Amino acid sequence: MNPRLSLNQATVRRADLATALAVTQKAGIASIGLWREPVADVGLAAAAALLADSGLRFSSLCRGGFFTMSDPDARRAAMDDNRRAIEETAALAAAGAPGSAAVLVLVPGGLPAGDRDLPGARARVADAVGELAADAVAAGVTLAIEPMHPIYAADRGVISTLGQALDIAEQHDDVGVVLDTFHVWWDPQLAEQIARAGRTGRIAGYQVNDWITPLPPDTLLARGMMGDGHIDLRAVTALVEQAGYRGDVEVEIFNQEIWDADPGEVAHRVAAAFGAHVGL
Amino acid sequence: MNPRLSLNQATVRRADLATALAVTQKAGIASIGLWREPVADVGLAAAAALLADSGLRFSSLCRGGFFTMSDPDARRAAMDDNRRAIEETAALAAAGAPGSAAVLVLVPGGLPAGDRDLPGARARVADAVGELAADAVAAGVTLAIEPMHPIYAADRGVISTLGQALDIAEQHDDVGVVLDTFHVWWDPQLAEQIARAGRTGRIAGYQVNDWITPLPPDTLLARGMMGDGHIDLRAVTALVEQAGYRGDVEVEIFNQEIWDADPGEVAHRVAAAFGAHVGL
Numbered sequence: 001m002n003p004r005l006s007l008n009q010a011t012v013r014r015a016d017l018a019t020a021l022a023v024t025q026k027a028g029i030a031s032i033g034l035w036r037e038p039v040a041d042v043g044l045a046a047a048a049a050l051l052a053d054s055g056l057r058f059s060s061l062c063r064g065g066f067f068t069m070s071d072p073d074a075r076r077a078a079m080d081d082n083r084r085a086i087e088e089t090a091a092l093a094a095a096g097a098p099g100s101a102a103v104l105v106l107v108p109g110g111l112p113a114g115d116r117d118l119p120g121a122r123a124r125v126a127d128a129v130g131e132l133a134a135d136a137v138a139a140g141v142t143l144a145i146e147p148m149h150p151i152y153a154a155d156r157g158v159i160s161t162l163g164q165a166l167d168i169a170e171q172h173d174d175v176g177v178v179l180d181t182f183h184v185w186w187d188p189q190l191a192e193q194i195a196r197a198g199r200t201g202r203i204a205g206y207q208v209n210d211w212i213t214p215l216p217p218d219t220l221l222a223r224g225m226m227g228d229g230h231i232d233l234r235a236v237t238a239l240v241e242q243a244g245y246r247g248d249v250e251v252e253i254f255n256q257e258i259w260d261a262d263p264g265e266v267a268h269r270v271a272a273a274f275g276a277h278v279g280l
Numbered sequence: 281m282n283p284r285l286s287l288n289q290a291t292v293r294r295a296d297l298a299t300a301l302a303v304t305q306k307a308g309i310a311s312i313g314l315w316r317e318p319v320a321d322v323g324l325a326a327a328a329a330l331l332a333d334s335g336l337r338f339s340s341l342c343r344g345g346f347f348t349m350s351d352p353d354a355r356r357a358a359m360d361d362n363r364r365a366i367e368e369t370a371a372l373a374a375a376g377a378p379g380s381a382a383v384l385v386l387v388p389g390g391l392p393a394g395d396r397d398l399p400g401a402r403a404r405v406a407d408a409v410g411e412l413a414a415d416a417v418a419a420g421v422t423l424a425i426e427p428m429h430p431i432y433a434a435d436r437g438v439i440s441t442l443g444q445a446l447d448i449a450e451q452h453d454d455v456g457v458v459l460d461t462f463h464v465w466w467d468p469q470l471a472e473q474i475a476r477a478g479r480t481g482r483i484a485g486y487q488v489n490d491w492i493t494p495l496p497p498d499t500l501l502a503r504g505m506m507g508d509g510h511i512d513l514r515a516v517t518a519l520v521e522q523a524g525y526r527g528d529v530e531v532e533i534f535n536q537e538i539w540d541a542d543p544g545e546v547a548h549r550v551a552a553a554f555g556a557h558v559g560l
Binding site: 215219 | 391396397398402429430431433434435440441443444465466467468491493494495497498499509510511512515
């Protein structure tokens, strides 16, 4: 079992927190990435206690962000919610086993309804990250901006390239990026931007999965298991390693077929595919 | 009616060539972009005669390209086919009304089956363009590399950004790029790369349509009518105008609902949406 493998909870989406922790342990995986909703389902204190009991490391919390709205009240509510997510991240990282990472993944959000001003939405992301950066530093939490595949530029994530995410992250202390192979594999500047992220110490997380074709009808559920698609995962991993990243590597797969399968069986498949295809 | 509007034949896909020419004329549109298959259905000489009789300008031929394969025989066949496409482009441009453009759109092609070497496939595109460039110059044809949305990087077009297309085009005489709003709208470097394309005289075509959400299940048919989606078409058009492009502007929409509609009615909708949303 690769000691750096972490199971992102979204991969076993129908499992509640206790089940997700149990199947991760049983598959011999030492680390887990959590999502806010299943944590909230049991309450933060109980979730932290379950995590501590599991003996697993905590690799990240998904997700903050969604702060592209221009309406002031909606924006304020989003920022308040992100501050709560920072606190949750700190509490869960403290409860995880040694080597846990206090990383909050930020999914930027899309264009507000009826709004076609993409540069404007991108500027609001930069502003929001700047506003949250001090809170994150105070809590000992690293904000990790997730550049998202351009397929999501309209409705989920207006930050479309690693270079663009780094342009924002590098303005602040302790703001990084999370590299997800599904989102970044196509980028002609991938090698140079990963090297840049290493030089400036900004790689806060690395998530693996695959790009499968034909793309499933619901593009939100279009990610495949490592090895099932077109991404040269070993090549991307080598770039991330050369850039000096030594943290946990999460497997995060949104895919209805995988969600429909037994979570315990999925955890075993994840471990096997990770060993066979990721190059670690 | 905007004098620069051109109807790309793919927008009225079920129309044969004669019908496509007729509905274009009837809608008051002065220019048409053709596809090789409906031209081949009637034969090149007959197609050129029909085009000449129509009095319409010819704005481009779709499409050459699909030359990413590594198998030598398959590659040779693809290159031969591209040379035929260059000849077809020259013949149709000569048959079109004054102001016709001898432009062959190149869709690069995806990864060969089972091949995960994206940089390798991209290098083969650059090689193929280099090999065809002299033939194109000799025929008076401009090759127009089409950077494609990263959603197609695996299976249709490994050239994913305008910058990457320009890196290849600028190595040769008379090789340009075609800008399709669906493919490029999300690019954080869009403004600077369009300006670069203008400076180096590389804008060989401009196609408009829209990015709609939710994305239709078949991503190949995911383009929307101008105004129905999230792209700030006026802003993109302004960049293209500032870059000095003064050629025809094609409307190219792959969309089942539009394909199912009456071609004559679609041509009228295209003209109205162009006037309302494109900023020309």
